[in-house]
Amino acid sequence: MNAVLIKNLKKTYSNGFVALKGIDLDVEQGDFFALLGPNGAGKSTAIGIISSLVNKTSGSISIFEYDLKKQNAKAKSCIGLVPQEINFNQFETVKNIVLNQAGYYGIPRKKALKNTEKCLKQMSLWDKRNTVSRRLSGGMKRRVMIARALVHSPRLLILDEPTAGVDIEIRRSMWEMMEQINNQGTTIILTTHYLEEAESLCRNIAIINDGLIVEKSGMAELLTKVKKDSFVLDLAKPILVVPEIEGYEFELVDNQLLNVSVPTGKSLNPLFQQLTEKNIEVLSLKNKSNRLEQLFMDLVNE
């Protein structure tokens, strides 16, 4: 069954800006799906339309086979949204924010209290339940939004850049938590600018650019399309001239830092051998960008 099925979705804003030019998308039930794209590509508009925050111009959307227009309440009941920006009442307590959301979904008080406790404990926020939300740290505020989105046990969780602006420790713990939620059977759609996040978490991916889906496939399948890998070499001594070695492309960042592009699958041994012959000593090597980032750049620049 499709968790989300989008057909020919178009959106033109009142100022004439065409955000979506007719996208088709399907997300399988239970999937961990990445929706990627550069700023202004249309992904937030698409998420906004799926979660009823933005009116579509045309096209159709169904959520677990409920038509979003005709069976609006049933479709909405399946969705939990964690938006990009903090959007809860900053003067309300953590507990009331989550509890109120349960009320909006029609959950009886007794069950709502139970769900609220469960979600706040899952997000390690139970100790902060009576704290007014504006006094929370940025990471805690993000977790409040996730707890709020989970309080009605949605079948589909939409995470719109959930880790933007949070430190690496919180990001890692949020990744674990997202995986846990997905493992429990909840379908997740993730938009993010951290491509390593999408690469390590998601099984399927769509890339949206300029209002159109430019790529949609399985993550593993997509990564096989990467044509070259880029590395940064840290040199022991300064060099003045860019070395020339057949099959490798070099770029001098500064006189002790060298970028090298290597066709995917090509061995690095000849590279080091020839650099040694040219008396260039390499102290360390690291990835310039991850594989998905490379592919992403290729696709959106096409």
Added chain:
Amino acid sequence: MNNFIAFRTIVGKEIRRFTRIWPQTLLPPAITTSLYFMIFGRLIGERVGNINGVSYMDYIVPGIILMSVISHSYSNVVSSFYSTKFQRHIEELLVSPVSNWVILLGYVCGGVARGLLVGVVVSGISFLFTDITVNNAGIAVAIAIMTATLFALAGFINAVFADSFDAISIIPNFILTPLSYLGGVFYSVSMLPDVWQTISLANPILYMINAFRYGIIGVTDIDIWIAFAMAGGFVLFLTILSLFLLHKGVGIKN
């Protein structure tokens, strides 16, 4: 989807909001009306004498009560719904399966609750200055509820269109307050020259104040059933307009 639970959640949230900030919402009308009664009722009122057979103090009590109901039911909804938009937690409602009519009813009931609570506070203060015997409690309560509903709806529409905090104070300051003062709170329209009497009949607040005055002290300048019809008509019109705006997502959806 249980709409009653959603409705109760919105109303509960609204009531908690205005009771939590009671020094801003409930205390000022108590102080203002005490001053009205002292200055206009006691000091000036004794020199004015009687209007339509009742003392000036008794005459102004219903108007002052209803003026408080109007301004507080309006300001509760306009400020609450606008700040919900401004802080973007309107999105909590938009993503959930709450029907538009439940959202509207919830906010309007919150406004009516505050308007009526302020009305009760102001009535309590008025009894310290007068010894009025209520003429017809049913009529007074009914027109107070209808008036509070009407202005809560008007506040909702103002909030829907507002795009800044200035925009939520323009209508209360430049339309609502003048219409309330010119709606016969402190005088009988029969005291005005003919041309101003005719102009005053275009002011809907005049009808509601007179109907409420009839319910409290049994005195009115106009037919109270016209007042009920007018209030009912406005409530119906503004309800339909509000639901239309919510359905279209005006001011709340991109």
